[in-house]
Every structure is written in C-alpha cells, then in structure tokens.
Amino acid sequence: MSAASLTPSSPPQRPATPRWRGALLPLALLAALAVFPLVASALGLDFYIGFVRRVLVVALAAASLNFIMGFGGMVALGHAGFMGVGAYAVVVLSDAGATSAWVVWGAAMVLAALAAALVGAISLRTQGVYFIMITLAFAQMLYFVFVSLRSYGGDDGYTLPLRPVLGLGLDAMHEPTLYWVVLALVALVLWWLDRATASRFGAALAGIRDNATRMRALGYPVYLLQLAAFTLAGAVAGLAGALLATGNSFVSPAMMHWTQSATLIVMVVIGGLGRRWGGPLGAAVWLALEEALKLHTDYWHLPLGLLLIATALYAPKGLAALADLRARSAR
Amino acid sequence: MNPILVFEQLLNGAGYGLMLFLIAAGLTLVFGIMDVMNLSHGSLFMVGAYVAATVHVQSGSFAVAVLVAVAATVAVAALLEVTLMRRLYGRDHLAQVLATFGVILVADDAVKMVWGPSPVMAPTPAWLSGPVELFAGLPYPSYRLVVLGAGVLVAGLLYLLVNHSRLGMLVRAGASDRWMAELMGVRVQRVFCGIFVLGASLAALAGALMGPLMAVQVGMGESILIPALVVIVIGGIGSVRGAFVAALLVGLVDTIGRAFLPLLLRATLPPAVAADLGPLCAEVAMYALMAAVLSFRPAGLFSAKA
Numbered sequence: 001m002s003a004a005s006l007t008p009s010s011p012p013q014r015p016a017t018p019r020w021r022g023a024l025l026p027l028a029l030l031a032a033l034a035v036f037p038l039v040a041s042a043l044g045l046d047f048y049i050g051f052v053r054r055v056l057v058v059a060l061a062a063a064s065l066n067f068i069m070g071f072g073g074m075v076a077l078g079h080a081g082f083m084g085v086g087a088y089a090v091v092v093l094s095d096a097g098a099t100s101a102w103v104v105w106g107a108a109m110v111l112a113a114l115a116a117a118l119v120g121a122i123s124l125r126t127q128g129v130y131f132i133m134i135t136l137a138f139a140q141m142l143y144f145v146f147v148s149l150r151s152y153g154g155d156d157g158y159t160l161p162l163r164p165v166l167g168l169g170l171d172a173m174h175e176p177t178l179y180w181v182v183l184a185l186v187a188l189v190l191w192w193l194d195r196a197t198a199s200r201f202g203a204a205l206a207g208i209r210d211n212a213t214r215m216r217a218l219g220y221p222v223y224l225l226q227l228a229a230f231t232l233a234g235a236v237a238g239l240a241g242a243l244l245a246t247g248n249s250f251v252s253p254a255m256m257h258w259t260q261s262a263t264l265i266v267m268v269v270i271g272g273l274g275r276r277w278g279g280p281l282g283a284a285v286w287l288a289l290e291e292a293l294k295l296h297t298d299y300w301h302l303p304l305g306l307l308l309i310a311t312a313l314y315a316p317k318g319l320a321a322l323a324d325l326r327a328r329s330a331r
Numbered sequence: 332m333n334p335i336l337v338f339e340q341l342l343n344g345a346g347y348g349l350m351l352f353l354i355a356a357g358l359t360l361v362f363g364i365m366d367v368m369n370l371s372h373g374s375l376f377m378v379g380a381y382v383a384a385t386v387h388v389q390s391g392s393f394a395v396a397v398l399v400a401v402a403a404t405v406a407v408a409a410l411l412e413v414t415l416m417r418r419l420y421g422r423d424h425l426a427q428v429l430a431t432f433g434v435i436l437v438a439d440d441a442v443k444m445v446w447g448p449s450p451v452m453a454p455t456p457a458w459l460s461g462p463v464e465l466f467a468g469l470p471y472p473s474y475r476l477v478v479l480g481a482g483v484l485v486a487g488l489l490y491l492l493v494n495h496s497r498l499g500m501l502v503r504a505g506a507s508d509r510w511m512a513e514l515m516g517v518r519v520q521r522v523f524c525g526i527f528v529l530g531a532s533l534a535a536l537a538g539a540l541m542g543p544l545m546a547v548q549v550g551m552g553e554s555i556l557i558p559a560l561v562v563i564v565i566g567g568i569g570s571v572r573g574a575f576v577a578a579l580l581v582g583l584v585d586t587i588g589r590a591f592l593p594l595l596l597r598a599t600l601p602p603a604v605a606a607d608l609g610p611l612c613a614e615v616a617m618y619a620l621m622a623a624v625l626s627f628r629p630a631g632l633f634s635a636k637a
Contacts, residue, residue, distance in 0.1 A: 133564040266432060273425065301436040309437075312433065
C-alpha cells in the first residue's frame with residue numbers, strides 16, 4: 001500500500017477571479033448565520049439556535065481535520081480525542097475555579113496542541129494505514145484516561161454547574177449571545193485556516209502530500225512541517241471541543257469514542273477532501289441529516305449508511321466537488 | 332502470586348487471542364491481497380453470533396447452531412462481495428473506509444430491526460457447562476477449553492492452507508506482489524472472492540463461539556473490530572503468521588492488563604489512586620502495546636511487504 005493511494009488528487013486550478021468575488025459567498029453566509037438567532041426566535045424555533053451552534057463547532061473540527069487530511073495527506077483516525085482534551089480542559093479548569101471563558105478556551109487549545117504534538121511526534125514515523133491505526137490507538141488511550149477519571153464523572157460524564165464567563169458585558173447563559181461569540185470565533189479560525197492553506201506553509205504541506213520524497217530532497221523539513229500542521233489541527237480541534245463543552249454544559253468520554261473520529265473523517269470525505277469548504281459542508285450535511293432522520297425513525301443509522309455507500313461509490317470526491325462541476329458546466 | 336491463578340489467566344488470554352486471530356485472519360488476507368480496508372468485517376462476526384444464538388435456542392443443538400451461523404454468514408458475505416466489495420477494488424482506502432463504515436451502520440440497524448435493541452441470550456451448551464479439573468486445584472470451564480481447542484484447530488488448518496496448499500501459494504503470491512501474480516496468470520480476483528468468503532466464515536465461527544462468553548448485542552462488531560485491527564497492524568498487514576503471533580500477544584497483554592496490573596497497583600499505590608488507574612491499565616494495555624511496536628517497527632512485526 002502506498003501513501004499516494006490515501007491522498008486525493010489536487011483540486012483543479014481555479015480560474016482567476018477577482019479576490020472580492022471569492023469572499024462574497026462566505027460573507028453572505030456569515031451574514032445569514034449572524035441573523036439566524038433573531039429569525040429563529042421570531043419563528044419560535046429557539047431549539048435550532050443550539051443546533052446550529054453545534055453544527056458550527058463540529059464544522060470547525062471537520063475543517064481542522066480536512067487541513068491535515070485533505071491538504072496534508074495525513075489520515076488521522078483520532079481527531080475526536082483532541083476535541084475531548086479541549087472539552088475536559090474546560091471541565092477541569094472550571095472545577096479548579098477558573099471562570100474566564102477566554103482563559104479556559106485558550107488553555108484548552110494549548111493542552112490539545114500539546115497532546116497533538118506528542119501523538120504526532122510518534123505517529124508520523126509511520127505511514128498510510130499504520131498511521132491511521134496508531135492515531136486511533138492514542139485516541140483510544142485518551143478515551144480510557146477520561147473514562148477512568150472518576151472525580152469528573154468517569155463513564156457518565158460531567159455536568160458543568162456554570163458556563164465560563166465571557167466578560168465584556170456578554171452573558172454566556174444567554175443562548176443567542178453564546179451563539180454569536182461561537183460564530184465569530186469559528187469564522188475567524190476558518191478564515192485563518194484558509195489563509196494557512198494558501199500560505200507557503202500550506203503549499204509545502206500539499207507538496208509533502210503529493211510526494212514526500214521529492215520535498216525531502218528539496219530540503220524541506222518534512223517531518224517538522226507535518227508535525228506543525230498536526231499540532232495546529234489538534235489545537236483547533238481542542239478549541240472546538242472546548243466550545244462544545246461550554247455550549248452543552250456537559251462532557252462525557254463518549255464524545256471522544258473512535259466512532260466520533262470516524263464520523264469526522266466521514267464528514268470531511270462527504271463534504272470534499274482537500275476542498276476549501278469540504279469540512280464545514282460535510283459537517284453541516286451530516287448533522288442536518290442525522291437530526292432530520294432521528295425525528296422520523298429509530299432506525300436512522302440505516303439511511304445514513306446507505307448514503308455513505310452511495311457517496312463512496314458515486315461521488316468519491318465529495319459534495320464540494322459536485323458543486324464545482326455544476327459551476328463549471330453552468331459557466 | 333498464585334501460579335495456578337496465573338496459569339488460568341494465561342489460558343483465558345490465549346483463548347481470547349485465538350478468537351481475535353480468527354477475526355484478524357480474514358481481515359488481513361483481504362487487506363493484504365486486495366488492498367481493501369474492510370471495516371464491516373466485525374459486522375460479519377456480529378451476524379454469526381446472532382444467528383448462532385438464535386438457532387441454538389430454537390434447535391437445542393450447539394453444533395447445528397455453529398454450522399447454520401457459518402453458512403448464513405457466508406451467504407451474507409457473498410452477497411456483500413457481489414454487490415459492494417467488488418466495486419471497491421482498486422479504489423483508494425478512504426472510499427473503502429467510507430463504504431464499509433456505511434455497511435456497519437446498515438448492519439447495526441438491520442440487526443436491531445430483526446432482533447430488537449436489547450442483547451440476546453446466547454446459552455452455553457448444556458454438555459459443556461461444567462468445569463473440567465485440568466490438574467489438581469484448577470477447575471477450568473469446559474466450554475472455554477473447547478473454544479481454545481477449536482481456535483488451535485482452525486489456526487492450524489489455516490496455516491496448512493496458506494503455507495502448504497496451491498490456493499495458499501496463490502494467496503501468498505497475491506499478497507506479496509499482486510501485480511506480478513496477475514502477470515503470472517493468477518486470477519487474483521477469483522482468489523479474492525474465495526478469501527473474502529473464507530474470512531467471513533472464520534469471523535462467523537468466532538462470533539458463534541464467543542457468543543456464550545460475551546454479550547450478543549448491537550455494536551459488538553465494532554468493539555471487536557478495533558482489537559482485530561490492532562492485531563493485524565502489530566503483526567504486519569497481509570501476514571497470517573504475523574496476525575497469529577500478534578493475536579496471542581494482544582490476548583495475553585489484554586488479560587495481564589485486566590487481571591494482574593490492578594493487583595500490582597493495589598499492592599504498591601494508595602487505594603484511591605489504584606482504583607482509578609486499575610481499569611485504565613486494563614483498557615489501555617493493548618493500545619500501548621501497538622504504539623510501542625509501531626514506534627520501533629513502523630510496518631509491524633512480520634510485514635508481508637518488507
């Protein structure tokens with residue numbers, strides 16, 4: 001098995017368009033998401049504010065996975081583990097008396113980055129399926145570490161008595177306020193991830209994905225670049241976990257079970273591996289379908305499973321690629 | 332420490348290891364030869380366990396139950412091969428992971444529809460329910476002994492098949508260099524279909540035998556899949572010998588982690604800390620073993636593709 005079989009082919013070159021036109025759609029989307037809580041409460045659909053907030057957070061985690069998997073060629077089956085580290089950082093720090101959300105979230109990112117650096121340092125010695133499995137192993141170890149922490153609820157999870165305090169006159173217990181803060185953070189980090197992908201660092205990463213041997217021969221520090229990307233993605237996943245814990249006021253080891261990591265991979269692939277919007281798109285589609293199906297049937301796994309099989313067979317490049325094709329044929 | 336207790340635990344570990352080997356063998360052959368990452372292999376194990384439990388209760392005969400379970404699972408596997416797996420050859424691993432993860436979701440819900448969401452009773456056969464006195468002071472459950480024996484027998488047969496038969500030669504040729512094997516006239520595709528079905532029957536056998544020892548429930552396929560994947564990765568993907576050694580290693584390490592590490596911790600650490608760490612050691616031992624092996628040998632112990 002070769003590393004090449006795990007990596008997507010580079011997306012086709014985009015035709016040159018003025019930069020402001022590329023920003024139009026994201027900005028429109030951002031505006032729509034920003035007014036959503038107002039519309040939702042006007043229509044009496046307050047429940048969906050929390051749902052969309054969750055989608056935003058998971059989209060962030062999926063985007064960070066897409067960064068290392070789609071652009072860096074590192075198929076990591078343990079990303080939910082870093083989300084878990086971030087989530088438990090919120091629990092442990094809040095329990096120890098830290099109240100500021102910014103401190104707690106920042107610490108969650110740092111701790112998740114540390115965990116990712118350690119895991120990456122060992123895992124990046126391997127390749128392909130072995131890399132998939134060793135990242136899984138470390139995530140499972142993290143999972144059982146948190147299962148064994150009985151002072152934080154062990155298997156049953158832990159309910160936060162209070163949400164961390166946002167300060168600046170913002171009330172985290174007010175659902176729309178937390179939503180807007182999360183939206184701003186997610187938008188900021190997504191923008192920043194996009195910039196990182198387009199930077200020299202991102203280009204080197206994509207070069208390593210396509211041909212690591214050549215990049216090494218050209219003098220790039222392949223291992224260090226991959227490790228840096230892996231650590232970055234871990235930090236972003238940690239932030240996502242911390243935001244999830246803050247919003248739900250509840251954390252349990254179940255959120256870092258290996259099937260959650262697999263679901264994140266599934267989201268990225270469905271959305272479009274190595275596509276700009278692949279991660280967020282896949283997360284939104286998957287969670288929306290899950291929510292809609294759960295409403296109608298107890299057997300909601302089955303249609304999702306069939307959808308997955310169909311995607312793998314007929315749209316292996318994901319939904320973002322389908323949208324690309326449509327756009328090109330319309331042009 | 333009591334040597335009889337140690338021996339008993341080692342037997343338990345070997346039994347678990349042999350069952351893992353039955354599952355891992357199919358997984359590693361399919362991966363080694365066709366380069367297909369089949370996450371749904373655990374679902375075949377689950378189907379085997381459910382069918383065996385049901386037939387056993389209905390017919391009263393354990394032997395019939397095992398046979399029917401293997402036959403039914405082979406039929407399901409053949410259907411899966413024809414409708415789905417065939418289209419996944421030559422695709423990248425992510426597409427395979429995606430599709431077979433989809434199969435897991437479908438299989439879990441299908442089983443839930445047929446048998447309901449709660450676990451199913453899988454009785455121990457009556458004539459095997461008593462203990463056997465292995466030697467003075469060690470009564471051992473006779474059913475576990477039969478499982479152990481069956482595992483050794485099947486592992487031996489598989490060894491003969493892979494290493495000393497014409498089919499095995501083709502299998503090994505396909506696993507070490509598929510392209511060359513095809514050039515030499517081996518119909519790797521056809522060999523694979525046979526291997527896939529063989530792997531399914533081994534998984535079903537493991538499911539039928541493990542049923543009385545563990546909970547027969549939805550999701551049991553996923554919980555056995557991870558240890559089986561750990562086994563094939565430690566052994567080196569595509570190597571049946573590697574899978575055998577690694578399965579025994581994982582079985583023993585898992586048992587040691589569960590039975591002895593908590594005792595050791597309790598003897599050396601304050602009780603509160605030991606109570607927290609004990610279960611952790613039990614669960615983590617297998618993964619720590621894999622991480623350790625892979626950091627020294629990044630392609631497993633007996634990599635077929637050196």
